[in-house]
Every structure is written in C-alpha cells, then in structure tokens.
Amino acid sequence: MKPPPPSLPSLIAVIDVGTHKTVALVGQLIDGKARMLSYSERRTDGVVKGTVTDLEKLQRCVHEVVNDVERGAGRALAEIYLSMSGPAAEGERVKGIISVPAADGRVTRQDLFDAVASAKRLEPPAGRATILYMRQPTILDNRPVVNPVGMTGRRLEVLFWRVTMDEANLRLRVGMVNAMSMMLRDFILASHAAACAVATEAEKQGGVLLIDMGAGTTDWILYYKEHILCAGSIPVGGEHITNDLSVGLRVSRETAEDLKQRFASAVHRDTDLNQTIWKDGDRGLGDQQFNRGTITKVSSLRYQETLDFVRKDVLRQLDQIFPDHPTKLDQHLLPSGVILTGGSANLQDAAEAVQLVLGLPARVGVPAFEVESFRKPEYAGVVGMMTAAITDAPPPRRRPTGFLATLRDLFRF
Numbered sequence: 238m239k240p241p242p243p244s245l246p247s248l249i250a251v252i253d254v255g256t257h258k259t260v261a262l263v264g265q266l267i268d269g270k271a272r273m274l275s276y277s278e279r280r281t282d283g284v285v286k287g288t289v290t291d292l293e294k295l296q297r298c299v300h301e302v303v304n305d306v307e308r309g310a311g312r313a314l315a316e317i318y319l320s321m322s323g324p325a326a327e328g329e330r331v332k333g334i335i336s337v338p339a340a341d342g343r344v345t346r347q348d349l350f351d352a353v354a355s356a357k358r359l360e361p362p363a364g365r366a367t368i369l370y371m372r373q374p375t376i377l378d379n380r381p382v383v384n385p386v387g388m389t390g391r392r393l394e395v396l397f398w399r400v401t402m403d404e405a406n407l408r409l410r411v412g413m414v415n416a417m418s419m420m421l422r423d424f425i426l427a428s429h430a431a432a433c434a435v436a437t438e439a440e441k442q443g444g445v446l447l448i449d450m451g452a453g454t455t456d457w458i459l460y461y462k463e464h465i466l467c468a469g470s471i472p473v474g475g476e477h478i479t480n481d482l483s484v485g486l487r488v489s490r491e492t493a494e495d496l497k498q499r500f501a502s503a504v505h506r507d508t509d510l511n512q513t514i515w516k517d518g519d520r521g522l523g524d525q526q527f528n529r530g531t532i533t534k535v536s537s538l539r540y541q542e543t544l545d546f547v548r549k550d551v552l553r554q555l556d557q558i559f560p561d562h563p564t565k566l567d568q569h570l571l572p573s574g575v576i577l578t579g580g581s582a583n584l585q586d587a588a589e590a591v592q593l594v595l596g597l598p599a600r601v602g603v604p605a606f607e608v609e610s611f612r613k614p615e616y617a618g619v620v621g622m623m624t625a626a627i628t629d630a631p632p633p634r635r636r637p638t639g640f641l642a643t644l645r646d647l648f649r650f
Contacts, residue, residue, distance in 0.1 A: 248274075250306065251622035252299060253320040253427065256284055256453030256474065257580070260619040261302040263310045271623045273607055275309025277302040286453040286472040288325050289409050296413050303417060316420040318626045320618060321368060322427035323454045325406050328468050330373065330558055331359050333395045342389040344377065349386055352395040361401045368407065368424045369400040373464045381462065398465045400426060425625045427618045428458035428468055431578045433628065434621030435602030435614075438463065445573035446566070447602070448547055448591070449618060450581035452476045457547050459555075461570070467554040471546045475581035478539045485535045486527060492516060498583075500529055501536035503590035509533045540584060544594040566595055574598035582614035 249271050252261045259281045264271030279302050283294030307313055333356025337344055352375075361367050373396035374381040377388055385393060414421040432447045441460040449456045451474045458468040478501065483493035500514055510530030517524040548566060555564040564570060574597045577587055582601045591599035604620040606612055611620055 248310070248312070248314070249623060249626050250314045250317045251320070251425070251619060251626060252302065252317055253430075253619035253622060254284060254295070254299065255281055255322075255451050255618075256286060256476065257281055257451070259298050259302055260616065261306045262619055262623060263306045263314070264623050266627070269627065271627065274311075275306045276608065276611075277305030277309070279305075284453070286323060286474075288323060289406060292409050292413065296416060299413060300417060303419075314419055316422040317414065318423055318425050318622060319410065319414065319421055320427045320430065320622060321400065321402070321424040322449075322451075322456050322470060322618075324470050324472050326368070326400050326402050326426070326470065327365070328398055328400045328554075330467070331356050331370075331397050331399045333357070333359075333397075335393050337391055337393055342391055344385045344388050344390060344393060346386050348393055349375075349395070352393050356395050356397050359399075361399070364404055365401040366404050366407050367399055368402050369426060371398040371400070371426065371429065371465050372396075373398055373466070374462060398468065400424075400468075423626075425622050426458070426468065428456040428470075429465065430619070430621035430625045431456075431602070431617040432458055432460065432576070432621065433624040434604035434606075434617040435576055435578060436460070436573075440573035440576070443573045444571040445576060446551065446571055446595075446597070447576045447578065448544070450474055450543065450577065450579040451615075452580060455543055455547060455579070455581075457551065459551060459571075467551070467558060469547075469550045469554060471543070471550055473543045473546060475579075475584075477543070478536050478581070478584075481535050481539050482532065485531065488525070492525075496527065496532060497536060500527075500532050502533040502585040503537055503540040504586040504593065505530070505533040505537040536584065537590065540581070540587070541590050541594050544591060548595055566597065568597065571597055574600070576600060576602040578602045578614045578617035580615035 247266050249266055250263045258278055260278045262276045263274045265274050279298050282298050283291035289295055333352040335352045335355060337348055375385055376394035377385045377390040378392055411421055428447060428449050431449045436445055436447060442463045444461045446459045453474045453476055454470050454472055455474050456470045459466045479490060479494045479497055482497055483490045512529035514527050514529050515524050575591050575595060577599060588599040588601055601614050602617055603612055603614055604617045606620050
C-alpha cells in the first residue's frame with residue numbers, strides 16, 4: 238500500500254540546542270519556502286558535550302526561547318523540530334534486501350516498500366532507540382539506481398543511515414517537549430541541517446565532508462553521490478581551546494575566550510612569536526601582556542588535533558562500510574572538499590588548518606539568510622533545520638498518549 242505523501246504544517250518551528258546556546262526559529266510556509274516570523278537565542282544550561290546533565294535547567298532554557306518566538310510570531314506553537322547532535326546520537330548503515338519476485342525481474346513499487354520495511358525491521362542495539370532513517374543509495378544487482386521501480390533485476394537492496402540514541406537520553410528530550418504541551422514532530426540531525434544551509438546539490442553529488450565544530454562537540458557528515466554516506470561526532474569542540482588557553486596562560490576562562498576570539502589561530506606561524514599583545518589594549522594599570530605565538534601555538538595544536546580526530550573517525554566508519562575496499566580521504570572521494578561550520582569555524586586560518594590536516598580544499602560555510610545577524614557559520618545548523626524540515630518532512634501524526642506510544646508514533650515503529 239502506498240504511504241501517504243509528506244505534508245507540512247503552515248508554521249514550522251525549529252530549535253537547535255547546543256552546548257553554549259539554544260536558538261529557535263519560526264517560519265511561515267509560503268509556496269514551499271519558509272518566511273521567518275520570529276527567532277530567539279538564549280545561553281544553554283544543563284548540557285555538556287551534547288548530553289543532558291540537568292533537565293530542569295535545559296527545560297527552563299528551551300521554555301524561554303519558545304516563549305520568545307511565540308510572542309514574536311503572535312501565536313502558540315503546537316509542534317517543533319528538535320536538533321540532534323553529539324556522541325549521544327550514533328549512526329550506522331542498515332540494509333534491506335529482497336529477491337525480486339516477478340518472473341521477468343521487473344521491480345514494482347511494492348517490492349521497493351518491502352525492501353524498505355526489511356531494512357527498518359532490524360533492531361537497534363539493546364538500550365537504544367531509532368530516531369532517524371536517512372536514505373542512502375538503492376542498489377539493483379550491484380549497481381546504484383535512483384528509482385528502481387520499472388527496472389529489471391534480481392536483487393534489490395535499500396540502504397539507510399540509521400541514527401539511534403540511548404533510550405534514557407531520548408526519554409528526557411521527548412518528555413521536555415511534552416511538558417510544554419507541544420508535540421515533537423521530528424528530530425533533525427544537526428550536521429545534516431548545517432549541510433542543508435551551506436552545501437550545494439552539486440557539492441553533495443560530487444562528494445563533500447561537512448565539519449560542524451561547536452563549543453562542546455564536533456559533528457561531521459559525508460555526502461557522496463548526493464546521499465549521506467556516513468556521519469559521526471566527537472566530544473571535542475571550541476571550549477577545549479578556551480580551556481587550554483586558560484590553563485596555559487593562567488587566566489580566567491572569560492579572558493581566555495576573549496583572547497581566543499581576537500588573537501588565536503588554527504595555524505601557528507613563527508612570525509607570531511615576534512608579536513606582543515595586550516588584553517585591554519591600553520597598556521594601563523592592570524592590563525596583561527602576552528606573546529601571540531604562545532596563543533597560536535596552543536590554539537592550533539588543539540584545533541588540528543580535533544580535525545585529526547574527525548579524520549580518524551571518518552576513516553573508521555568508511556572501513557566498516559567498505560571492509561574490502563580501503564578508502565582514502567582525497568579529492569577522488571571528495572572532489573568538493575570540506576565545508577566548515579559552527580562557532581569554531583570563525584577561528585583565524587580555520588580553512589587552512591583543514592588543508593594541512595586532511596589534505597583537502599576547504600571553505601567556511603556561511604548560510605544565506607534574510608536576517609543578516611544569522612549569516613555566520615555558527616548559525617548554519619538552525620538555519621538549515623528549516624530547509625531540512627521542508628525537504629525531509631515526515632507524514633503528519635496524531636498526538637499519542639503515554640511515553641511508549643509517543644515513541645512508536647514519533648519514530649514510526
């Protein structure tokens with residue numbers, strides 16, 4: 238039986254919960270595009286490295302941004318999309334395989350649905366729940382096809398990138414939304430959302446790696462032939478640079494963050510050793526003097542180490558997907574190179590550091606958005622969530638009762 242076509246509400250609300258800030262956007266859907274009605278940004282409390290550590294503080298933060306955008310939009314929200322990022326969300330490739338039953342080998346729409354159902358019947362690891370299925374290439378007799386219906390073959394494979402989360406962590410997030418008398422319409426993978434804001438279809442078709450380096454985590458996603466090949470996250474981000482500077486320079490975290498934003502770099506140069514900088518710049522009583530070379534040495538070591546963690550994580554997952562075909566991160570696999578987003582993409586020489594560590598061309602991704610203050614790499618995720626909500630819209634759902642019913646309804650079990 239053919240599933241119902243995707244549908245969207247007239248009002249789309251997205252909330253991106255990061256380690257340092259929580260941002261909400263509300264848009265009115267007009268002719269397939271969202272026109273922004275309101276937005277809000279608050280400092281995040283209760284989240285460490287993408288994991289909820291204090292639910293009450295996080296609920297208060299999310300409740301505040303919801304109140305802000307509801308006032309701005311002039312109406313109450315019935316449902317929201319919530320970002321999903323960090324090591325708590327794990328991904329893996331799942332596969333559904335069927336033998337085409339027709340005598341002539343012609344694939345029907347029912348065959349495709351059966352293969353999809355076969356993939357989604359695979360149980361996640363114990364203690365985890367599936368939150369997203371993201372489509373990967375469909376294979377017919379060992380050759381990738383866009384749409385197999387009507388084609389002839391004997392073996393049909395449907396591939397998905399499945400994202401799972403620890404059930405306890407998931408329960409916290411679903412319960413948080415329910416407590417505000419709203420419905421969680423769907424989760425959106427944060428790295429995919431960022432790519433929706435800054436990567437072109439041509440880049441995804443050719444092959445591109447997006448790295449979203451936030452405060453507490455660095456998420457990445459790799460596209461090849463327009464599909465998500467794999468994605469991951471490491472629990473290291475920009476705040477680790479701040480911590481290193483705070484310890485190395487023996488200053489407060491606030492001073493270290495200020496020095497990072499003004500003087501740090503992702504690449505250390507010998508000429509930096511010749512530069513003396515002042516914290517306040519007036520050289521007055523109480524001002525502090527630093528050598529810029531020390532700052533760039535500390536910041537570049539941590540930044541490039543983080544990129545190397547990403548490199549190793551990408552290769553680890555590619556080895557799992559293609560165990561018999563060793564892969565390399567080069568321009569043959571990724572002709573479109575690397576796109577950097579997240580607050581740490583603002584660090585000086587960030588794109589050059591990517592080229593040094595990964596050996597690939599790189600650029601900083603800046604979302605095109607109607608509000609100028611959001612045209613920064615740190616807002617790629619929340620801006621892209623609006624696009625992802627429209628593009629990847631699930632069918633409408635009725636409000637369930639009870640937590641288990643909520644999970645079954647939300648994740649289409």
